[in-house]
Amino acid sequence: MRVHASILPIKRVIDTGLRQLRSCFDHFYGHRANHHNNLITKLPYWLVVLIMADYNAVGDKFTSPGFSPTNYVKNLVENSVRIDAILNERQQIANLADETNNLLKKNVYKNYMQFIETAKEISYLESEMYQLSHMLTEQQNVMQSLQEVSITDSKGSTTNVSATEKKEEDPKRSLSTLLEKVEGCTRLLDVKDRHIVRSGEMMEVREDNTECKIYLVLLSDGLLLADWLPHRRGPVQYRFQMLYELDNLAVVNVKEDQRSKNCFKILTFPHARQFQCETAAEKRIWMEAIEQTKQAKMAVVTLKRESALLDPKGSLLSLDNNPFDEEEAEDLYECEGGAVLPEWLTELPEDLDVCVAERDFEAAVNLVLKTEEHFSLYPNAKPLEEMKPRIDYRVKHLVDVLTNELHVSPGRSLQGGPRAARRAVSLLIKLGKSSQACDLFLKHRSAILKYSMRQQKMEGATAPYIKKLCELFFTSMVETGQEFSQAFSSNNSCASSFVVWAKDQLQNFVKLFSNHVFTTQVSLSVATECILAVRTHCERLWEIGLDLSFFLEKLLKNDVERIISDSRDKALEAIKLRAAEDRWRPQNLYNKAGLQKLIDDMNNLGVSGISSYVYDECWVSLSSNTVSFCKTFLNLLDDLLKLHTPVTRVLILDSLAATFRAHLRHVDASLANKSFKSDVPLIQKNASFLLETLLEVAEKRCDAKLPHLSGFWNELRQEFASCMSPKSASNKGVTKYPAVAFI
Incomplete structure (x- = not known):
């Protein structure tokens, strides 16, 4: 920071006081003063300036005209018995420094616009420094050339100068020659009185020390750069790259070394480009031409401004004119x-x-x-x-x-939130870049969503993790839809882009969902719980007027049908294994506690009336295979009902029918087996339980999601009615239906 001239005397006084203060410490404390010197040297100069400027912010002892740092320290040391007093005084000065610092910050904020104007002036001074540097370089080159000129070479030098002058006699060459060489610069003809000052090829030295050929054209109001075409056709040799305005560039000489010879730089905020000429003379001519063209343009602008301030009679225009x-x-x-x-x-x-x-x-x-x-x-x-x-x-x-x-880059933070994105989007829309703003907004939201999904770690069970993912994903989708509606409320043409984006995001989410749910390690009950969760959360998109449930079902269709078929096959395999080990024996539960546990388990499944099958206090006339099948069938039924859609309806009914028929065929085969001739009454009683009690419970559960299936259940009863005892079959009075009545 630059110190104002009026502060310099105060600075010298405080500097002298600090030296005297340090000598006093050496006198009174000897070697111990070295330990406490930092207590005094931390007092900054700007603190003293602010102390003397604002009387109300400091004590009278510092603002009095006769304040002496030496006497102050001397009195402080004499009156202080212990070092604690000096430390307390140091703390007071530190507090004063903090308070003054806060005042300084407030003044900075208060005069913020003044700082901006100062920054502008600094930029102007910087450009002037570039010009001064160039002028000094020119003078140095002139002096070197004068030293090299001899009396005998004067004639030859005159000849060279004359040749150079003849070469630059035509400064206003037509732009038509430029159009024949450079591709993509037809818009240069739009500006009147624009002409070519100088042109030529040279090498551009990039930051990575690579070189490429480039074509420079100095115009009356700008500097044109064109890339060289190695595979050109016809008269066109270059392709238009950039047009810099002369007002916004500065030319600077580059010090020569082993890597860069005959180079100069073109400075354009915030970039700098380095070019290499073949000879030093060519470099000097280019730098002089650029500077002279800039000065000529500035002179024309200045003349126009001065003429605008005068009316035809030469009097100043009224300041009241708007x-x-x-x-x-x-x-x-x-x-x-x-x-x-x-x-x-x-x-x-x-x-x-x-x-x-x-x-x-x-x-x-x-x-x-x-x-x-x-x-x-x-x-x-x-x-x-x-x-x-x-x-x-x-x-x-x-x-x-x-x-x-x-724009989303790998190393950029995504914590800006929707407000920052909304600001940029609204401004781009005002500038007429609605489609570009829409594309960037959706990409930004995709990156945020992807980042949030990656932050969720797989810990513990699958179902809680999937529920967290669903909550996070669909909440973000709803928020994106709301933000999109606010940002593009007046641009209905962008709505289709949001729908396509939402479908793509849902497709990516279903891929992640399938990788965690549809695996052999996940049971059917867990998978159905996860599928039910994603269906429920998908309905939240209705809040923003978007219904993607049909698209979700399409994405899940193959995997859902596969787990239904797999669960049916597993149930059939379990029935086959239990049938091979079934000996048709009633269950002995040994005590009333075991019996009550069985009754409670069956009640939880919705099966009542188990007490009618109990005899001798703890015996049940139902085999263990029958009870196991009852539990398996009802659990399978509950899981398949959660997966029901119009598409999977037929597959679910076929799976239930195949499972029930497989077990009843085992019952029918046992009745025909001579080995179980003595157990026929028990087998018939188990068949009656399956056809009457179990199917009745299953039918009631299906009425909510699969109504009008009475024909389906009655067909199963009719098909295996022969397995029951004749008395039970006659009492039941099963109604006969055609085979396809339930379809």
Whole structure:
């Protein structure tokens, strides 16, 4: 920080006081003073300045005119018996420093605009320093050339100078020659009085020390760069790359070393490009030509501004005139010196640069909209046509900066939230970049969603983890839909992009879902719980007017049908294994506690009336195989009902029928087996339990999701009615239905 001239005497006084203070410590404390020197040297100069500037913020002892640091320290040491007093005094000074620091911060915030103006002045000074550096370099080159010139070579030198002058006699070559060589520069003809000053090939030295051939064209108002085409066809040799305005660039000489010889740099905020010429003379000519062209352009602009301040009679224009008045502006463009722009429009490129540097994007967009409105009022004004390329370049830079706000890179934080994205999106929409804003917004939300999903770790059971993923994913989808509706409320054409994006995100989520749920390690009950959770959460998208349930079912269809078939096959395999080991014996539960446990388990499954099968206190006339099948069938029924959709309806009914028929065939085969001839009454009683009690419970459970299936259940009863005792079959009075009645 630069110290003001009025503060220098105070600085010297405090400096002397600090030295005296340190000597006093050496006198009174000897070697111990070295330990406490840092207590005094931490007192900064700016603190003293603020102390003397603001009387109310400090004590009278520091602000009095006769304050002496030496006497103050001397009295402090004499009156202090222990070091604690000095430490307390040091703490007071530190507190005073903190308070003064806070005051300084408040003043900084208060005078923020003054700091901005200072930054502008610094940038202007920087450009002037570049010019001074170039002028010094030119003078050095001239002196070196004068030292090398001899009397005998004067004639030859004159000849060379004459040749150079003849070479530069035609500074206004036609742009038509440039159009024949450079591809993509037809818009250069839009600006009147633009002409070529100098052109030529040279090498560009990049930051990685690689070189490439480039074609430079110095125009009257800019510097054009074109890439060399190695595989060219026809007269075109180059492709247009960039056009820099002379107002925004500076040319700087590069010190020669082993790697760079005859080089100069073109500085354009925030980049710098280095070019290498073949000879030192060519480099000097290029640098001089660029500087002279810049000065000529600045002189023309200055002359136009001065002429705009005078009326035809030579008197100053009234200061009361409104520069934004449309009629006066129209007269300004239509007058004889009509190449004059309003002051606010002349300073617009610099104002846009400042707004972008300060990240005041709203102000920058407002300036752009104001400029577009002004251009629409005067579409044929030639000064505006010349100004338009400069403004278009700034607008492109502004769009790039706003785009970067939504751009997602691997090392960039995603914690900005939807508010920051909404700001950039709204500004891009104002600039007429709705489609680009929509694409970037959805990509930004995709990155946030992907990052959030990765943060969820698989810990513990599968079902809780899947429920967390569903909650996170569909909540983010709903929030994205709400943000999208707010940002693009007036752009209905972007709605289709959101629908496509939502389908893609759901497809990616289902892939992750399937990798965790549809595996051999996950049971059917857990899988059905997870599927039910994702279906329920998918219905939340109705809040934003989006229904993707049909698309979700399409994505899950193959896996759901596979787990239904697998669960049916596992049930059939279990029935087969238990049938091979079944000996048709009643169950002995040994005590009333065991009996009550069986009754409670069956009641939990919805099967009542087990007491009617109990005899001798703890015996049940149901085999263990029958009880196991009852539990298996009802659990399978509950899980398959959760997976029911119109698509899976037939497969679920076929699986239930196949499972029940497999066990009843085992019952029928046991009745025909002579080995179980003595157990026929027990087998018939078990068959009656299955056909009457179990099927009745299953039918009631299916009525909620699969109504009108009485024909299906009655067909099963009729098919295996022969397995029951004749008395039970006659009492039941089963109604006969055709084979296809349930379909």
